[in-house]
Amino acid sequence: MFATVAAPLQSRELDERSLVRRVARLDTVRRVPRRRRLSTRRGAQLLLDHGAGLTPFQDDRLWLHELAANVIGRDRVDVLRFRGTPDRGVVRRDPLAREAYRPPLPGTPVVLFSDLGLLRPAFADRSVASPREWRGFLDLIRHSGCPVVCLTPYHPEDYPAELRANVVFLPFDRRVSLRHAQEAARVARRRLERS
Template structure:
């Protein structure tokens, strides 16, 4: 639902009049810019402040070998009398691959526009703004994506293999009235997810819905992290590690 908010009372700290004799305070030009809320309402992050960076780290991180030897794995190989071609090392989480962040600008996600902007900033601060490729879309990314100029829609291309693809979307769960073909069907989303996994990229979805609201087939392929204040860092790590292991096993 598209909507806007307008303040009926004087803004705090406003002392100048409009100059029309009404005595009403003059609006701050900065507050009238697109996307600003003129009521002074503060955005409340959907995740706990102590955990928000950790949850985002779990979404954009990938695994890489560390310099520490994996002693349990080494002992298992020795016990099975396997030939040691190399010494196994422990794997650790890293953000050095960056991430591709796909932001859904469809009508169903309009109430979450503040969360959308907040997640974009958070992803950049965690993984590095120069390593996060932010793209906007409607329907699904296969219908075209926007990078900078909203008048130019480019064909979607998955990132380099191993790079996390992080979606901020409901994946067609909510279907606004009169949206018709603007909302993608589940089959279209499944085709998109399959293409990204085929390119060697894990898929993470930040969604306003619970993971159980999606089909079991989709949950096997996508790590769902809900926009929920009760979300735990453990849930985020388990969900993303599951899809990474499945991709590495394939």
């Protein structure tokens, strides 16, 4: 969880290597370079899919909620539940109080636990969102300046190309390591910088 939501921030420590390289190249030093470190200071938004496709993963949702609160801090994580897509409305605490979705402040990591409508259970009416609807939501997040990583119980190759181009997938699997999570977060930040 830390690797997924931690964002690189400039610390107060001097980046001696960078400073020495600049001086050795005879570059003008206008600002003293500072080291960058990973921090959860910006907090995170955790979006938990409560649709029919993720019913088998309800214990995992609870575990992710607790993990995010413990790693990021209860006061820094905004946990929202939804069905379909968050654009259809989200729930904070009271399941009867549905409210409109608002993206977090720019730079705040968004962690999405969803199948993005991949699993369409029998008799699922319009509650399952289409890839087109998900793409619109992911565009909203990207335009708000937030990196997004989708924790999913399925492999990224199972998703349509239009979704893979807009979100970084991290399989929710025991084989996923810290390195995988760090790379997913790094790719999400790079995609955001390019757009």
